[in-house]
Amino acid sequence: MQQCRSVVNRLPAAHGDAFVVRFRYAVIAGALACSAAPAAEASSILDEWYVGIGPMHWGYEERDLPRATAWGGRLTGGVLFTRYLGLEAHFAMGGQTTVNQVNVELDSVDSLLARLNAPVASWMHFYGLVGFSQTQVVVDAEGVDASTENASGLSLGAGIEFRMPGGFALAVDGIRYQDEPGFTYQAATATLKWRF
Numbered sequence: 563m564q565q566c567r568s569v570v571n572r573l574p575a576a577h578g579d580a581f582v583v584r585f586r587y588a589v590i591a592g593a594l595a596c597s598a599a600p601a602a603e604a605s606s607i608l609d610e611w612y613v614g615i616g617p618m619h620w621g622y623e624e625r626d627l628p629r630a631t632a633w634g635g636r637l638t639g640g641v642l643f644t645r646y647l648g649l650e651a652h653f654a655m656g657g658q659t660t661v662n663q664v665n666v667e668l669d670s671v672d673s674l675l676a677r678l679n680a681p682v683a684s685w686m687h688f689y690g691l692v693g694f695s696q697t698q699v700v701v702d703a704e705g706v707d708a709s710t711e712n713a714s715g716l717s718l719g720a721g722i723e724f725r726m727p728g729g730f731a732l733a734v735d736g737i738r739y740q741d742e743p744g745f746t747y748q749a750a751t752a753t754l755k756w757r758f
Contacts, residue, residue: 614755632657648677
């Protein structure tokens with residue numbers, strides 16, 4: 563617990579910078595999960611906690627713009643209550659591209675998802691994800707002020723996880739975060755996880 567506090571205390575103060583703010587909150591969430599791990603080990607309700615990070619290849623479409631794709635990053639945190647049911651949170655940002663002289667940049671994706679787990683072997687799990695997400699994309703056309711496009715709603719996805727020695731795992735998933743009229747956002751992510 564003392565180590566968790568020391569990590570948080572060494573973080574720089576956030577002065578309105580969105581990245582620093584999100585990074586600070588993510589590390590604080592990880593520290594809280596770290597402090598809760600001993601209690602989780604003693605409880606029959608919680609099977610395991612996990613945190614992870616990895617690259618994310620995303621695609622964005624809207625009415626007046628061809629499909630835009632780029633690479634960003636995603637933080638993942640979650641808990642399995644049993645071997646078959648859990649809860650997972652995603653915090654994603656980053657990546658930009660230009661399509662038809664329009665710059666498209668991912669500002670953020672924040673998600674809370676139920677995880678439906680299907681362990682087919684001790685080292686391999688399939689899983690489905692369903693929940694709620696909020697997505698913000700910045701669209702900047704030449705000669706026009708940049709605008710932030712927002713959408714929130716149902717998210718659906720599926721993935722596979724390969725478990726390794728030492729409490730590590732490698733997961734690959736595909737998720738359709740938003741599927742609203744005039745706003746479609748989806749991503750494929752590879753995540754290195756630490757399980758405890």
